[in-house]
Amino acid sequence: MAQAAMTETAEPISRPDGLRGIVADFSSDQRAFKNVPWGKAMMWIFLLSDTFIFSCFLLSYMTVRWSTEVPWPNPSEVFSLTIGGQNIPLILIAIMTFILISSSGTMAMAVKFGYARDRKKTAILMLVTAAFGASFVGMQAFEWTKLIHEGVRPWGNPWGAPQFGSSFFLITGFHGTHVSIGVIFLLAIARKVWRGDYDSQRKGFFTSRKGNYEIVEITGLYWHFVDLVWVFIFALFYLW
Amino acid sequence: MTDVTPETTSYLAPAEVEDVELYHPKSFVTKYIWSQDAKVIAIQYAVTAIAIGLVALVLSWMMRLQLGFPDTFSFISPEAYLQLITMHGMIMVIYLLTALFLGGFGNYLIPLMVGARDMVFPYVNMLSYWVYLLAVLVLVASFFVPGGSTGAGWTLYPPQAILAGTPGQSYGIILMLASLALFIIGFTMGGLNYVVTVLQARTRGMTLMRMPLTVWGIFVATILALLAFPALFVGAVMMMFDRLLGTSFFMPQIVEFGESLKYGGGSPILFQHLFWFFGHPEVYIVALPGFGIVSDLLSVHARKNIFGYRMMVWAIVVIGGLSFVVWAHHMYVSGMNPYFGFFFATSTLIIAVPTAIKVYNWVLTLWRGNIHLTLPMLFAIAFIITFVNGGITGLFLGNVVVDVPLSDTMFVVAHFHMVMGVAPILVIFGAIYHWYPLMSGRMLNQAMGHFHFWVTFIGAYLIYFPMHYLGFIGVPRRYYAIGETEFIPLSAATLNEFITVAALIVGLAQVVFIFNLVWSLFKGEKSVKNPWRATSLEWQTPQMPPAHGNWGKELPVVYRWAYDYSVPGAAEDFLPQNLAPDQVAIAKGHEASGVRAAAT
Numbered sequence: 001m002a003q004a005a006m007t008e009t010a011e012p013i014s015r016p017d018g019l020r021g022i023v024a025d026f027s028s029d030q031r032a033f034k035n036v037p038w039g040k041a042m043m044w045i046f047l048l049s050d051t052f053i054f055s056c057f058l059l060s061y062m063t064v065r066w067s068t069e070v071p072w073p074n075p076s077e078v079f080s081l082t083i084g085g086q087n088i089p090l091i092l093i094a095i096m097t098f099i100l101i102s103s104s105g106t107m108a109m110a111v112k113f114g115y116a117r118d119r120k121k122t123a124i125l126m127l128v129t130a131a132f133g134a135s136f137v138g139m140q141a142f143e144w145t146k147l148i149h150e151g152v153r154p155w156g157n158p159w160g161a162p163q164f165g166s167s168f169f170l171i172t173g174f175h176g177t178h179v180s181i182g183v184i185f186l187l188a189i190a191r192k193v194w195r196g197d198y199d200s201q202r203k204g205f206f207t208s209r210k211g212n213y214e215i216v217e218i219t220g221l222y223w224h225f226v227d228l229v230w231v232f233i234f235a236l237f238y239l240w
Numbered sequence: 241m242t243d244v245t246p247e248t249t250s251y252l253a254p255a256e257v258e259d260v261e262l263y264h265p266k267s268f269v270t271k272y273i274w275s276q277d278a279k280v281i282a283i284q285y286a287v288t289a290i291a292i293g294l295v296a297l298v299l300s301w302m303m304r305l306q307l308g309f310p311d312t313f314s315f316i317s318p319e320a321y322l323q324l325i326t327m328h329g330m331i332m333v334i335y336l337l338t339a340l341f342l343g344g345f346g347n348y349l350i351p352l353m354v355g356a357r358d359m360v361f362p363y364v365n366m367l368s369y370w371v372y373l374l375a376v377l378v379l380v381a382s383f384f385v386p387g388g389s390t391g392a393g394w395t396l397y398p399p400q401a402i403l404a405g406t407p408g409q410s411y412g413i414i415l416m417l418a419s420l421a422l423f424i425i426g427f428t429m430g431g432l433n434y435v436v437t438v439l440q441a442r443t444r445g446m447t448l449m450r451m452p453l454t455v456w457g458i459f460v461a462t463i464l465a466l467l468a469f470p471a472l473f474v475g476a477v478m479m480m481f482d483r484l485l486g487t488s489f490f491m492p493q494i495v496e497f498g499e500s501l502k503y504g505g506g507s508p509i510l511f512q513h514l515f516w517f518f519g520h521p522e523v524y525i526v527a528l529p530g531f532g533i534v535s536d537l538l539s540v541h542a543r544k545n546i547f548g549y550r551m552m553v554w555a556i557v558v559i560g561g562l563s564f565v566v567w568a569h570h571m572y573v574s575g576m577n578p579y580f581g582f583f584f585a586t587s588t589l590i591i592a593v594p595t596a597i598k599v600y601n602w603v604l605t606l607w608r609g610n611i612h613l614t615l616p617m618l619f620a621i622a623f624i625i626t627f628v629n630g631g632i633t634g635l636f637l638g639n640v641v642v643d644v645p646l647s648d649t650m651f652v653v654a655h656f657h658m659v660m661g662v663a664p665i666l667v668i669f670g671a672i673y674h675w676y677p678l679m680s681g682r683m684l685n686q687a688m689g690h691f692h693f694w695v696t697f698i699g700a701y702l703i704y705f706p707m708h709y710l711g712f713i714g715v716p717r718r719y720y721a722i723g724e725t726e727f728i729p730l731s732a733a734t735l736n737e738f739i740t741v742a743a744l745i746v747g748l749a750q751v752v753f754i755f756n757l758v759w760s761l762f763k764g765e766k767s768v769k770n771p772w773r774a775t776s777l778e779w780q781t782p783q784m785p786p787a788h789g790n791w792g793k794e795l796p797v798v799y800r801w802a803y804d805y806s807v808p809g810a811a812e813d814f815l816p817q818n819l820a821p822d823q824v825a826i827a828k829g830h831e832a833s834g835v836r837a838a839a840t
Contacts (some may be wrong), residue, residue, distance in 0.1 A: 027252045027448030032439040036358040041440050042432045045466065049428060052470035060478060060510055084403075119783055127682070155486040163505060166487035170478070174840030207363040208263050 004174055022024045043218045045209065050178075054229050057174060061167040073159035075238050081141070093099075093238050096139050097230065100179075103132030104227045107220045114216035119193055122216060126190035133183040140176050144169075167237070175233055178226045189219050250798060254446055259355055260791050274604035278347045278786055281369045283679065285343030288369075292376050293336035294754070297326040301747055308740025310721040310733075318720040319407035322391030325718055326408075328381075329371060329394030330416070333522065334423060335376055339665055341529040341837045342427070342465065343372060346434045346458045348679065350562050350772035353789075354457045355443025355796045359433040369432070369436030371426030373418045382408070382415035390416045393718060395519070398490035399503070399513050401482040405496075410508070411484060417476040422741045423475075424469045430782050445773065450817070451547065452776045452802040456553055457532020460560040461525045465566070468521035475514035481725060482506070487780075514572050516567035525562040528556055530667035531598055534620045536802070537670050538602055540774045541617035542609030543813055546603045555594035555601075562591045573647045574642050581640040588638035592631070608808065610813075615689045619670030622697045623663055625801035630659025633708065648718070651711025654704045661698045669753070671697070675773050676729035676757075678778060682764035688756040692749050706735050775816050777804045 015021055026032050033041060063070055076089040083091065110125035147168070154169050156162040192198065194218065201210045265271040270823035272280060303324045306316045316324070330613045347365070352357050357616040359365045359462035381391040392401035400406050438451070438459045451459075482503075490511040491503035537545045548550060568576060568584040602624050611617065627794055633655040646652060669692070676684050714727055722728055770779040782792040796818040804815035 020432075023449075024569065028443050029447050030256045030440075030444060034256070034449065038436055042361065042436045045435055046428070046432055049466040049470055052444075052467050053474060055476035056471050056514060059490065060474060060514065063507055063510045064505070066505040067510070070505060137376050152479060155488070161505060162488055166481060166485075170481060174477075191777060207361075209261065209363075 037214050037220050039214060040221070043221045046215075047221065050225070051149050054232070056175075058173050061163075061171060061237065062165065064159070064163040068161040068163050070161040073157065073164050075240070078147070078159065078164075079238060084196060090238060092139060092143055093234065096136055097145075097234055099132050099139075100136050100227050101232050103129045103136070104224050106132065107223045111217045112219045114193065114213040116197070117213065119196060119199070122213075123190045123194040126186050126193065126219070130183045130186040130190065131225075133179050133186065137176055137179050137183070140172060144172075155163070163203070171233055175226070175229060182223050182226050185219055185222065189215055227236060244525050252444055257441060257637050260358055260437060263362060264788070274366060275360070276366045278351050278359045278362065278656045279679075279786060279790075282344050282347035284369050285347060285372065285511050286345075287508065288373055288376055289340040289344060291338050292331055292380070292595045293340075293379075294750075295493040296328045296331035296336060297747055297750060299324045299331075299746060300387060303328065304740040306720065310593070318386075319391060321720045322411070322533070322718070324406050326391050326393055327379075327389050329671070330583065331379070333526070333597040334420070334660065335379065335395065336429070336658075337668075338522070341526055341664070342434065342458060342462055342666060343430055344453075344676075345370065345529060345533065346462065347430070348675070349454055350434055350437050350458060350784060351441075351779060352781065352790060353776055353802075354438060354441065355446050355453050355791070355798060356437055356441045357795070360436045360441050361371060361797060364429045366424050367432045368430035371422055371429065375422035375426060378415050378419040382419070384653065385411035388412055392416075393433045394649070395515060396479070397515075397532045398479060398482065398506075398508050399492065400763075402479065402491075403494070403496060403501075403639055404649060413701060414480065417480045417483075417585070421473060421480075424473045427465060427469060431462045431466045434458060435466065443795045444558055444778075446817075449550070450801045451537040451797060452767055453532040453549070453552055453556070454529070454776075455532065456556050457528040457530070458536075460556050461528040461747050464521045464528070464549045464560050464563060464790065465525045468518045468525070470518075472518035473516045475511055476516070478514075479511065491654070503571075504794045509571075509574055509576055511569050512576075516570045517564075519570060519750070520567040521560075521563045521658075524559060526664045528560065528659055529624070530664040531556060533671045534623050534667050535598075535602065535605075536776065537654060537667075537674055538605045538609075538622040539618070539803050539805065540674075540772050541614050542606050542611045543805045544609035544802075545805055546599070547604040547607075549801065550804065551597055552601055555597045560588060561589060562594070566591060569638055569643070572600050572643045578640075584640055587680055589635065592635060595631060599624065599631075614673075615686070615693060616670040616674035616772075618693050619666050619673065623666040623670065626658055626700065627663040630655060630657075630663055634659055646711060648716055649711035650707045650717055653717045654707035657707075658700075658704050661705065666697070669693075672757070674772065675778075675812055677767035677784075679785055680764070681767055682760050683758050683767045683771065684760045686762060687761075688752055692753045692756065695749035696746055697741050702742040703739050703746065705737055710735060773812075775800075775804055775814050777817050780816050780818050 015024055029033075031118050080087050080089040081091055082088075086141050106129045110122050110129060113121040113125060134228050139161075147165075151158045151169070152165045157165045192202075192211065196201075198212050198215070203210055263276050265275065265277070275284070276279060285727055290665060297398075302313075302316060303321065306321055306324075307314055347359070349357075373684055387410040388408050390396070390401065390412035392408070392413060394407050395414070396413075402409060404580065406413075407418075438448075438455060442451075478487075481487040482489055482491055484723075486501045486502055488506035490508050491501075491506040492508060493504035494501045535546050536550060566584055566588045568580050569588045572581050572584075633651070637646060637652065637655055640662075674687060676682070710732060713729070713732065715722060715732055722732070767784070769784050772779075777796055777798070779785070780787070780796060781790055797820075798817045799820055802817055804810075804817075806813045807815055809827055809830040811827045815824060
């Protein structure tokens with residue numbers, strides 16, 4: 001049985017049960033993940049690697065928050081806005097979170113219409129997603145500006161542990177960069193969808209390869225990942 | 241055992257993956273410089289890695305000169321000595337070994353061995369090399385900036401790495417961190433290619449459990465790298481912030497020259513955790529491809545199937561998994577919670593189990609094999625011996641009570657040079673002697689090769705065996721000069737002189753090797769096709785060296801695993817992976833019984 005997989009095959013390799021079956025499936029002929037295109041497999045593995053980066057950032061932030069002897073500033077007070085004379089904690093962050101999560105919805109719809117070959121709807125939904133993303137980055141820029149005006153710097157701040165500012169700029173900056181790259185990615189792909197590159201089999205400028213609508217889903221994977229990371233940042237940095 | 245006779249109809253799964261459209265280069269520049277062909281990228285990677293490795297070799301000579309003959313060389317100052325050890329270590333581990341195994345051998349062998357035309361994303365693969373080259377150039381630039389390269393030790397421990405007392409504090413450390421970040425970005429682009437090519441782009445009949453162990457080793461090592469390098473990346477970015485922006489991620493409150501620095505509240509141990517979360521898997525990133533390659537060398541040159549193929553695969557996977565839960569055994573003296581030591585010592589010793597399985601299987605592969613003492617085989621055997629030696633001292637250091645007194649002595653230096661310096665390098669040499677004919681169409685010169693082997697192998701022991709002893713008597717590592725110390729006898733200095741002389745001679749042998757590489761390219765004996773009579777796919781290409789696209793019109797089809805050597809009843813002593821069962825020639829006298837497949 002198992003030996004047959006290694007040497008000559010006179011018939012289709014029979015599929016064993018249990019754990020051996022799982023191994024046989026993964027090690028099966030030609031592809032480990034059936035019907036998963038190369039690009040999608042690559043994006044998943046990249047996101048796994050990127051998960052480790054964000055995990056290390058967040059764990060490091062929690063470690064310094066614990067190692068510093070100076071009290072940690074209260075995020076609810078720091079990230080509050082006075083609107084109409086009323087001080088509302090975390091209001092901007094709440095709006096940003098709402099926007100980013102909504103953008104995941106429009107992205108998912110774009111993927112659906114992409115596979116349905118509906119060029120116009122796909123492109124518009126991707127542009128809407130990009131607009132949500134851009135407004136998220138814009139609000140983040142507003143937040144940064146506000147905090148910098150209030151005296152927050154990477155090396156110190158008026159309210160307590162200097163690691164507050166360090167971690168804040170580092171983590172939100174790194175996440176914001178991811179969102180910005182996603183927006184650029186979305187715009188580029190939306191343009192190609194709009195132009196019909198994936199129907200006319202036009203070759204890519206850099207890679208000289210033909211693309212297809214799977215790229216919309218691959219973009220979507222990245223986008224959903226960036227949203228998911230934000231949820232963790234929101235929970236661990238802002239709510240804690 | 242499976243009986244296979246020429247009458248059997250061979251079943252083949254239908255093709256799942258469409259044949260890819262390759263980018264066809266038209267000019268010299270797109271063919272050899274901005275090349276998207278994995279084989280050219282592999283050679284670019286290898287040449288760059290070997291070139292920067294030679295720089296690190298020269299650095300080690302200078303270190304040895306200082307240790308062997310202190311007060312003799314005026315051009316080696318204490319600061320320069322620290323810079324030498326730092327750059328030597330960093331270059332050898334990351335820019336030579338990692339790049340050569342994964343970027344060099346990975347790029348060359350993965351597509352050929354799994355029967356693909358190229359990596360799945362050739363353009364990204366090309367970018368990977370150029371970002372790697374940029375990382376190397378940034379690293380080299382740090383030699384020339386004011387203050388020179390960093391002298392923080394390859395571990396770059398804060399707080400000293402970014403404080404004024406450490407050489408290279410002004411620019412060297414910045415360039416080092418930038419270079420590491422670039423390396424990781426470049427590597428990620430290449431690594432995604434290697435993993436996806438192995439997972440999704442194999443040819444018909446090539447199941448994962450039929451792949452040569454070389455591919456398994458490189459594949460698992462790449463996964464480790466993709467998951468371990470993020471920790472180093474994060475550490476590098478945060479240290480860069482500490483150095484440039486004055487943040488205090490890793491910096492506690494520090495008084496320097498009677499003056500309190502602006503830092504405070506950070507955790508130096510945090511960096512050590514991040515560094516070693518990368519650093520320990522890194523050991524296996526350079527060891528696993530070595531394990532894989534050496535398995536193939538032993539099998540080919542002993543004309544015998546690898547013993548326990550499945551166990552070998554699982555051992556690679558298990559070692560890879562365990563390597564993520566042992567990192568703090570580098571930190572027993574760091575001041576972390578002592579209870580951690582129990583856990584990490586236990587997990588460290590557990591790794592010895594799959595590793596021992598591999599060593600037994602290598603030896604059992606040789607047992608009653610038809611051993612040809614070719615150069616690759618000599619290096620493979622030398623690897624087994626060296627790896628066992630280095631591995632056993634690892635068991636010493638993995639135990640907390642033994643590690644604490646031995647920590648930061650020459651014993652540690654001897655241990656890690658044996659296990660992750662000499663051992664993988666021996667595999668690299670063996671692999672180069674083995675695959676050089678495939679890459680160039682010519683054999684390497686035998687006489688120079690034998691000189692190179694014996695001097696390197698014996699010399700390595702003359703260098704590192706005495707070093708264990710130095711460590712036992714308490715000679716510390718990373719010291720510019722020991723001077724007169726009560727507990728270190730004067731004979732230690734004589735031993736150091738001996739080691740230095742041995743190191744210089746071994747270094748010279750490497751120059752002979754490099755000369756051989758260049759000389760044989762033009763004057764070497766022309767190789768026949770498949771000179772080692774190997775079964776794996778890389779030797780079965782229509783042309784040798786393989787042409788662009790590797791396979792001509794039709795992709796190869798795989799009928800068997802990569803280890804059908806000396807199959808009873810077959811006329812030839814090897815059956816290539818792409819040889820159909822009905823084409824197997826039967827030896828005289830076996831016509832009735834047919835061929836029995838070798839796998840058991």
